[in-house]
Amino acid sequence: MxxxxxxxxxxxxxxxxxxxxxxxxxxxxxxxxxxxxxxxxxxxxxxxxxxxxxxxxxxxxxxxxxxxxxxLALPAVIIIMMVGLTIGAWVGGGIVATMIYYGLKIISPSLFLVTIIIICGLVALTVGSSWATMGTIGVAGMGIGMSMGIPAPMVAGAVISGSYFGDKMSPLSDTTNLASGLTNTDLFDHIKYMFYTTIPGLIIALIVFFFLGRNFGSGKIEQGGISQMMADMQANFVISPYLLLVPLTVILLVALRVPAIPAIAVGVVMGFFSEIIVQGDTISNALAVLQNGYTIDTSNEMVSELFNRGGLMSMMxxxxxxxxxxxxxxxxxxxxxxxxxxxxxxxxxxxxxxxxxxxxxxxxxxxxxxxxxxxxxxxxxxxxxxxxxxxxxxxxxxxxxxxxxxxxxxxxxxxxxxxxxxxxxxxxxxxxxxxxxxxxxxxxxxxxxxxxxxxxxxxxxxxxxxxxxxxxxxxx
Known part of the structure; x- marks a missing residue:
């Protein structure tokens, strides 16, 4: 009472x-x-x-x-728990491994930091949540960037910059709606007015990360390490372009104005069944991953660091x-x-x-x-x-x-x-x-x-x- x-x-x-x-x-x-x-x-x-x-x-x-x-914090607590479930399901289902694998094949190391800002920005703009973006695309981005020899804090800074840009400019964002609502400001007037500060901030970030990324050109990173990591991922996960349908489905749902939590829940369910059907794991193990996170036993320290994560308990x-x-x-x-x-x-x-x-x-x-x-x-x-x-x-x-x-x-x-x-x-x-x-x-x-x-x-x-x-x- x-x-x-x-x-x-x-x-x-x-x-x-x-x-x-x-x-x-x-x-x-x-x-x-x-x-x-x-x-x-x-x-x-x-x-x-x-x-x-x-x-x-x-x-x-x-x-x-x-x-x-x-x-006041209960909505944030729900999102936190949903992100933990998502990371576990997407790691166990091979979705994160697939995103990292194809990212390593496609993205140039020198342009990676700029690319991850743009990708996170677009996803957060569509989803309306910096947290959901960092917990999914951001996790994969950390794996790709670190595999290229880019320091983790630098990669995290790029992920955060892109995610918060998209969140701030999205009409689906809770903080954007909160700020406009509390001040009796039209939502789209609020977003358009933020262009004056946020767009220059994004341009500055892109320029800085463009020059930082030049230090990690293809001639300055360990290509053998990347090849070994890709081989280790193939040995432990089924890599398939069809698994990319999972994050694309979540993005599509939110673009169709499905609320963030139900959309993320769909991603959790798809990841859960991907682990069972695509990766060939048991229902018991898939449930354990949702609860306690995914565990992998490999001699590759980078692979272990990237994929031993997720689950509800990891967010406690x-x-x-x-x-x-x-x-x-x-x-x-x-x-x-x-x-x-x-x-x-x-x-x-x-x-x-x-x-x-x-x-x-x-x-x-x-x-x-x-x-x-x-x-x-x-x-x-x-x-x-x-x-x-x-x-x-x-x-x-x-x-x-x-x-x-x-x-x-x-x-x-x-x-x-x-x-x-x-x-x-x-x-x-x-x-x-x-x-x-x-x-x-x-x-x-x-x-x-x-x-x-x-x-x-x-x-x-x-x-x-x-x-x-x-x-x-x-x-x-």
């Missing part, structure tokens, strides 16, 4: 305390003791609960704050991380601690440039504190809507800033659900791929450039200003 939470004022110095302790514990645990981020977040949650209790909240209210935070680290992070984020948001910190940030807002910069900064701060990109869109949208109205800015200016600062920067926080998901799926830590997630950090920088120069900033016309104000006020 839901419990009503009566808002209480929390001084900013109290609000900052849980965040400061959590970050300190996170640095000590990860950097010094080489541990995992769960315990620091639990420490932060404990301190946040004590601060809330000290400022007058009852334990039932604090529990409700945590439950609300977890409920990410699921537990998501739940722990959202308990912390739930207390910070619903107790008003996050609001107290944001209010201090708003005091420095004087001009349009500082307003947009504050929005992007607030989105990143929310990503770091609440560990969830959805909250990084929801909370700043509530806080800044009236300020954008007062400054005479169109709502799409706010919606674009939320995406530039919230959606894209989530990948840089190792304990954010996005950072954890990428680590669990692509096997690369956020600190390692961060320098190569070029689109993700170039777009916020472009947005800041526009903010302080006034370029592409959409201001309200007098004719429709009152109507826009009314819509914003009715949504709050």
């Amino acid at each position: 839901s419990v009503d939470i009566k808002k209480r004022h929390i001084p900013v110095w109290w609000a900052v305390l849980p965040l400061a302790i959590m970050i300190t514990a996170m640095v000590l645990t990860i950097v010094v003791f080489k541990g995992e981020p769960h315990i620091p977040l639990i420490v932060g949650t404990t301190v946040a609960a004590l601060v809330a209790w000290k400022n007058g909240y009852a334990w039932t209210e604090i529990e409700e704050m945590m439950f609300r935070g977890i409920r 680290y990410t699921v537990s991380m998501t739940i722990v992070a959202m308990t912390f984020g739930g207390i910070l948001e619903y107790s008003g601690m996050l609001q107290a910190m944001m209010d201090q940030l708003l005091k420095v807002v004087k001009r349009t440039g500082s307003l947009i910069a504050s929005t992007i900064g607030a989105c990143f701060l929310t990503n770091a504190t609440c560990s969830e990109q959805y909250i990084s869109i929801v909370v700043p949208s509530r806080m800044f809507a009236s300020v954008y109205k007062e400054k005479g800015l169109q709502s799409k200016t706010l919606s674009r800033s939320l995406e530039d600062g919230g959606t894209l920067t989530s990948v840089f926080v190792p304990w954010n659900t996005c950072g954890v998901f990428i680590y669990g799926t692509l096997g690369v830590h956020a600190f390692a791929y961060a320098p190569y997630a070029i689109l993700n950090f170039s777009v916020p920088l472009i947005a800041l450039f526009y903010a302080f120069t006034g370029l592409t900033i959409a201001k309200m016309k007098n004719a429709n200003q009152n109507e826009t104000n009314r819509k914003i006020e009715s949504a709050q």
Whole structure:
């Protein structure tokens, strides 16, 4: 049963305390003791609960704050589990091996990084999910790139850049719809307005990865290693072009506006039967792969690293991380601690440039504190809507800033659900791929450039200003 939470004022110095302790514990645990981020977040949650209790909240209210935070993350938890099932089914069914095999035959090493950005971008644009793209095409891309001798962080950066470009520009994306909906902005106006920051970011990423890829031309990689890997894949899997119908079917379903989860479920079922019918495995083994992931015994370390993965249980680290992070984020948001910190940030807002910069900064701060990109869109949208109205800015200016600062920067926080998901799926830590997630950090920088120069900033016309104000006020 839901419990009503009566808002209480929390001084900013109290609000900052849980965040400061959590970050300190996170640095000590990860950097010094080489541990995992769960315990620091639990420490932060404990301190946040004590601060809330000290400022007058009852334990039932604090529990409700945590439950609300977890409920907000449940859609992400479902996607995480579906991706784990997909990876297991597609590895066991030989689908990933087939994509890697033909990718190695077709794609030039020097153009691989550019190619994988474009492919991931197109798939994410069609599917509307960066996570689904990274969990399928991205996994295969990691295998192809690493087989060509390209460092894993560099490949991961290209996969992330392409996946987030497609996700950001897709009308099927949950974050894209969330940002436009919360700001009362027409969805396609929102997407078209994001072209000004996202397309230049994509061009920068393509140029950088084009020059990086030149270091991995055919004359500079170990061709014998690739040939051996292809031979090992043929020895362990049935490689067939017909297996490519599985990912193509999923893409087609989403293109026909089938919701992402049912479409991914179809891919899981097709992968499951591919393992039984095409690969000749037993139903018992195929079920075990869905649960615990695929295991392969080979002397080729690269093949073992690529194909020993997937399954529902492989995502439990990410699921537990998501739940722990959202308990912390739930207390910070619903107790008003996050609001107290944001209010201090708003005091420095004087001009349009500082307003947009504050929005992007607030989105990143929310990503770091609440560990969830959805909250990084929801909370700043509530806080800044009236300020954008007062400054005479169109709502799409706010919606674009939320995406530039919230959606894209989530990948840089190792304990954010996005950072954890990428680590669990692509096997690369956020600190390692961060320098190569070029689109993700170039777009916020472009947005800041526009903010302080006034370029592409959409201001309200007098004719429709009152109507826009009314819509914003009715949504709050």
